[in-house]
Amino acid sequence: MDESPHLLTERRRETPADDQSRDLHSEHQILNMGPSHPASHGTVKFVIELDGETIVDIDIQVGYLHRAFEKECESGTWYQAIPYTDRLNYNSAILANLGYCMAVEKLLGLETLERCQWLRVLAGELARIADHLTRCGAACLELAAMTPFLFGIESRELTWDLLEMLCGARVTSNFIRIGGVKHDMPPEFPNRCRGSIAKIRGLLRDFDDVVTENRIFVDRLRETGLISKEDCIRYGVTGPLLRACGVPLDLRKQEPYLVYEQIDFDVPIGTVGDNYDRYLVCVEEMHQSLRIVEQCLDHLEKMGPGPVNVDDPRVRWPAKGRVFNRMEELIQQFKSVTEGPRVPAGEGYFAIESANGELGFYLVSDGSAVPYKVRCRPPSLINLQPMPLMVRGALLADLIPTFDFINMIGGECDR
Amino acid sequence: MEDHGSEILRRALAALPDAIVDTHARLGEATLLVRSEQLIGVMRFLRDTAGLEFDMLSDLTCVDYLGETPRFEMVYHLYSLAHNHRVRVKSRVSEEDPRIDSCIPVWPAANWLEREVWDLYGIRFNGHPDLRRLLLYEEFEGHPLRKDYPKEKRQPLIGPRN
Numbered sequence: 001m002d003e004s005p006h007l008l009t010e011r012r013r014e015t016p017a018d019d020q021s022r023d024l025h026s027e028h029q030i031l032n033m034g035p036s037h038p039a040s041h042g043t044v045k046f047v048i049e050l051d052g053e054t055i056v057d058i059d060i061q062v063g064y065l066h067r068a069f070e071k072e073c074e075s076g077t078w079y080q081a082i083p084y085t086d087r088l089n090y091n092s093a094i095l096a097n098l099g100y101c102m103a104v105e106k107l108l109g110l111e112t113l114e115r116c117q118w119l120r121v122l123a124g125e126l127a128r129i130a131d132h133l134t135r136c137g138a139a140c141l142e143l144a145a146m147t148p149f150l151f152g153i154e155s156r157e158l159t160w161d162l163l164e165m166l167c168g169a170r171v172t173s174n175f176i177r178i179g180g181v182k183h184d185m186p187p188e189f190p191n192r193c194r195g196s197i198a199k200i201r202g203l204l205r206d207f208d209d210v211v212t213e214n215r216i217f218v219d220r221l222r223e224t225g226l227i228s229k230e231d232c233i234r235y236g237v238t239g240p241l242l243r244a245c246g247v248p249l250d251l252r253k254q255e256p257y258l259v260y261e262q263i264d265f266d267v268p269i270g271t272v273g274d275n276y277d278r279y280l281v282c283v284e285e286m287h288q289s290l291r292i293v294e295q296c297l298d299h300l301e302k303m304g305p306g307p308v309n310v311d312d313p314r315v316r317w318p319a320k321g322r323v324f325n326r327m328e329e330l331i332q333q334f335k336s337v338t339e340g341p342r343v344p345a346g347e348g349y350f351a352i353e354s355a356n357g358e359l360g361f362y363l364v365s366d367g368s369a370v371p372y373k374v375r376c377r378p379p380s381l382i383n384l385q386p387m388p389l390m391v392r393g394a395l396l397a398d399l400i401p402t403f404d405f406i407n408m409i410g411g412e413c414d415r
Numbered sequence: 416m417e418d419h420g421s422e423i424l425r426r427a428l429a430a431l432p433d434a435i436v437d438t439h440a441r442l443g444e445a446t447l448l449v450r451s452e453q454l455i456g457v458m459r460f461l462r463d464t465a466g467l468e469f470d471m472l473s474d475l476t477c478v479d480y481l482g483e484t485p486r487f488e489m490v491y492h493l494y495s496l497a498h499n500h501r502v503r504v505k506s507r508v509s510e511e512d513p514r515i516d517s518c519i520p521v522w523p524a525a526n527w528l529e530r531e532v533w534d535l536y537g538i539r540f541n542g543h544p545d546l547r548r549l550l551l552y553e554e555f556e557g558h559p560l561r562k563d564y565p566k567e568k569r570q571p572l573i574g575p576r577n
Contacts, residue, residue: 063550068566070535071559075566106442233496236471236524247496254499348442349492349503351473362490364478377474377492385527414550 028056031396035064039400041138043410044384046399053396058388062381062413069415073374077340078104078178081374086172088376088412091134092127094163095354096412097176100374102257103350103361104178107343108314115300116180116308117258122296123166123175124352125289129200130159131355131407132240132282132289139279139404140211143220148211155203158196165189178341179316180309190297197290204286212283221276225390225402229273235386239357239379240281241406245273251353265292278405314341339369356380356407380406380413421445423467423502430464431457446503451489451515454506458521461493461502469493469502472522475529477508477536481562486510487538491518508538517543535560 034045045061069088073081085096098120105112112120137152160170166185167173175182211217227237229245242249250267252260268284270277309316317336318329345367351360357379364373383406390402423445424438434453439446449457461469474492485507493502508515517540518525529540530549537558540546548555552572557564 063548063552066550068559071566233470234523236473236522249496346441347444347446347490347503349444349474349501358473360474360492362474362476362492373478375474375476375490381527381531382524385524 033399035061039142040403041142042403042408042413044408044413048396048399050396055391055394055396055399058391058399060384060387062384062408062410065410065414067415069376070374073371075370077369078343078371079340081371082176082178083172083174085376086174088378088415089131089354089356089380089409090171090411091131091409092124092355093171093173094123094127094167094175095131095352095359096376097174098124099350099352099354099359099361100376101176101178102352103348103363104341104343106348106350107346107363107365108178108312108341109344110179110310110312110315112179112310113307114259115184115303115306116310118296118300118303119181119185119308120176121258121260121263122185122293122300123163123173123181125292125296126159126163126166127173128355129286129289129293130156130163132286133159135355135405135407136207136211136279136282139401140217142400142404143217145211145214145217148207151203151207151210155200155207158200158203162189162193162196165192177309177315179312179314184305184308185300190301193293193297197293201287201290204283208283212280218276220398221274221279221401223272223274223276224394224398225275225278225405227273227386227390231386231389232273235389236382237357237386239353239355239383240278240285241273241383242357243267244270244277244281246271251351251358255351257352263292263295265289275401275405282405342367342369343371351377354379356409356412357383359412376412376415378412378415380408380410384408384413423500426464426467427457427461427502431460444501444503446505448505448507451506451508454489454504455516455518455521457504458491458493458518461504462521466498467495467502468497469495471496472518472524472528473501475518475525475532477532477538477560479536479560479562484509487513487536489515489532489538513538514541515539516541519543534558537561 029050031048031050033048035043043064047059048055049057069084072084082097085100086093088096133152133156137149141149163173164170167175229247232242232245246269248267248269253267265288268281270281318332322329323333343365345365347364349360349362351358359379360377362375366372391399421440427447428435434449434457435447437448461467471494473494476490478488480486487508489506489508491504517529527549529543530547532538533546534548534551535558
């Protein structure tokens with residue numbers, strides 16, 4: 001007993017010399033994360049091979065929210081697929097509505113009215129803001145910052161309130177119709193919308209104050225989840241992930257649809273393609289979307305009230321007063337409800353810029369009132385695929401912000 | 416767009432007359448129907464030729480034309496960042512031997528999308544390194560997006576093996 005040292009400093013000297021060389025990480029361990037994990041918003045399972053805290057390899061298993069979107073669409077009418085598209089992405093349901101309806105319109109050869117196009121852009125941009133707010137807000141939450149998450153959610157509530165006023169529902173809005181929209185905006189909408197935009201700008205400023213230069217946040221995001229521009233292109237990555245690498249691909253500019261050509265907005269791009277760039281790109285896109293919404297409101301007010309649905313017998317729903325009093329309109333109403341339009345045989349692909357990237361619909365019609373094939377090109381799935389490249393060699397903790405900024409939405413990824 | 420589309424078709428037809436069965440540009444969408452044996456050659460040509468440079472595989476899917484022979488049709492949508500144009504490549508696959516070469520060597524993006532097509536349509540991809548089901552579970556029997564798979568059919572969910 002007497003020989004044992006009393007002081008800690010002496011004990012240190014007795015440490016065997018070979019202790020340094022003992023390898024503590026000789027075996028890799030396998031960690032299952034998910035399918036339902038509190039630090040990932042999205043139902044997905046990661047099987048991670050770890051060397052200590054470093055990710056050696058990762059297998060991503062998707063499909064937990066598969067609910068046979070395509071099979072269901074192939075058994076209803078062309079109209080009946082619209083509510084299913086709502087459920088693809090709970091953040092920006094309108095953009096999925098829009099992609100599908102515009103693909104059907106392409107097959108039908110329909111040109112929608114100008115007022116309808118401005119309304120569609122307005123609703124779509126509100127949905128894009130809600131989507132980016134969720135992405136940035138939830139990323140903060142999962143990095144243990146509660147306050148910015150609340151700023152994000154409060155602004156998302158404001159956009160969802162606007163969507164409720166416009167469409168009648170907050171999340172599954174089902175607003176876009178083949179050849180038009182459900183209805184025109186209510187007369188008090190523009191004023192309410194301008195008020196909310198001012199509030200959202202204020203909240204984004206608060207968000208910016210606590211997050212953008214916050215040391216902890218910047219350290220967690222900078223240089224994590226890196227991917228090169230070339231890898232993004234080889235993997236078909238689109239949306240804010242690709243733009244964060246410095247590629248200005250935005251279908252609203254590249255293949256302008258609706259009235260985007262008449263609208264003044266910029267496409268922000270990043271420089272290195274890490275999570276911090278993705279965050280900056282998303283925040284700037286929200287500011288651009290607010291600009292677009294304001295231009296839509298100004299233009300719609302200048303145009304004055306007018307029809308929003310195209311007057312084409314294949315997709316037109318007759319006025320209710322006539323349905324109750326006239327035979328022809330009653331028959332047409334009956335046919336519209338039970339059967340809907342018959343789409344000419346053929347195939348068509350139409351893609352829009354959704355909040356996550358290129359959201360495309362490839363439709364095949366055999367000339368009947370039932371779609372033969374409804375394929376959704378899911379940006380979430382395709383953007384998630386190169387995630388192993390982003391996290392291999394990184395720390396386990398870096399997986400969380402990387403997955404957040406990929407913004408995988410289970411409903412759209414698994415369909 | 417229509418002119419641009421026909422220009423793509425003209426160049427592809429001139430370079431690969433044996434591989435291309437049919438073309439069309441309906442709705443302004445340039446479409447090539449190619450022999451399945453020569454699919455990879457056509458894809459490499461479309462990716463590497465100056466002036467075409469389809470560097471992105473934007474989508475990959477399959478359509479089941481039940482009752483026709485060959486029964487299946489693979490559909491590839493390509494996009495070129497440099498030239499901002501698109502092309503659709505299609506290739507028929509028979510019911511008896513549903514196989515086609517994997518596009519992973521040309522675009523790694525094809526990996527998960529081909530797994531999805533195997534999962535839902537039962538098409539096998541030659542040279543795919545990891546052809547597991549993507550959306551459904553391994554024990555699932557059949558391929559549900561085939562037109563002869565009844566929509567009402569139910570299968571028991573089998574839990575994970577421990």
